[in-house]
Amino acid sequence: TLVRCCFISPFTRAQIYAENKLTSNESNGSFKEAASIDYPIDEDAMIHIPGIVREFACEALFAQNIDGRSIATLVLDSLLEAPIDFRRQLADNILVIGGTAMMSGFLHRFNAELIHLANLPAYINRLVIKQFRFHSPPAHLNYTAWLGGSMFGALDVLESQSIQRKT
Template sequence: MTSFIDSLAASEKAVIVIDIGQAYTKFGFAGSSSPHHIIPTRIIMDGKTKSVFEYNSNSMMSHDDRLTELIRLIFYKYSLINCRDRRIVIVESVITPTRIRHLLADIFLKQFEAISLVFIPSHLSATYTLGRNTALVLDVGYKETQIMPVAEGIPLAIQFDSLPCAGQAIHKQIQFLLDQYASVTYQGKKKLFNETKIKLSEDILEDIKVRCCFISPFDRAQIFTKNKSLEYTSSIDYPFNTDTIIHIPGTIREFACEVLFEQNIDGKSIVTLILDTLLQAPIDLRQQLADHILVIGGTAMMPGFLHRFNAELNHLINQSPYINRLAIKQFKFHSPPGQLNYIAWLGGSIFGALDTLEDQSITRSKYLENGIVPDWFTGESI
């Protein structure tokens, strides 16, 4: 049932805020405290459900068509509103390709006839929820973990860094560990998981991650790494379908997420992203950033994540090469006013309610005249 506030916002043509992520898309009206809808960034393509950003050379539907179809679903299936003569705020990834930004401008300003459009980087947008304009923002999403400091309201893009270590990496680890250690009861008969040749979808792997897994405390993880004896947590039965039950051992539940904190061959992890970024920051800004760390993203909502992350930071700060180069004794984390998976969207909601929105937007008339999408890095036209 549509609420009174939703109806009022729709009737008054409130600003629409959209955050198109790799896995999920969040959208709603500016001034709202949470998105009105969070949907998978997927469409029905060739009779199958496909990610909008999944490359498929055999498909008859181009990437442009897929993105256009997603926008149609947002407005005509979920929101049931007309985009025409509305202002749009797009919360975008720091590394969104220029072609995608131009494509979104074409879709909203030409096809859907929005009155204006503005792009805001997700890291900058997240700082609007803090009531301050300087912070170190770490986004632990689906495909990547991205970090960028924001100083006095200016994203320091030169210090942007990322690692392909996030939610998708956990899914792959769960599938790998299930093949190694799990068993299955199928039609009353028990057998090893790898004997069944079951390949779990991303939706099932995410459901297992959310329902069954958690992040182990630092001390237990250290014991596990050193291969010492450890009393594992209890196993759990996961009903896969009507006649199949997957028996998930405690070792998978507790240590599938360790992939987030493991260092790669270059010695990098999502924890070293924080320390390396502080090393690259100006000396007079380092302590201020360390005192205002904001962690966002759906993967950061895993039970035990922030506690473990802080413990890892305090451990590595006393190790080489950081102990002699960073004079930081502690780290402080902000607790944002909402769930971590939509904090960037919430910042866009706040931004969309400001009086300065109109001055920073690309108007339809101006875009039809010159076809230019300003570059937010420099403030100059592309």
């Protein structure tokens, strides 16, 4: 339902909304909300989803929590943990999978967040990466991880590379 009804705002629109929210508790007339929809939940029931909920339900993915973490900062921090010689190659080979990645606008916003954060003082001098490249997954986003796990599990090498618990 989330994937069908909700979408991710572009980076600049989310910034404008956040600024308006901080400066005013009232609805700002210059900020046009997305259209509300009625979504059927069974044969005789509908749920009304306001436009503001449809558009900003997933902002928690991009908003930094109390520790200053978001999905974009997790990627950037992971790049900083990698050896310096591998960082550029890793930033050019990002694969985003899972059901959340299926949301309209997710990948575009994720890339914009990475670029924005990479240019902040916390990262700009240590990371020195200006762009990120994303691969298209070999299967549908919501079951790519399962597909990879099942392929790895079917390999003959798995038994020799695994740790077994003795009973």
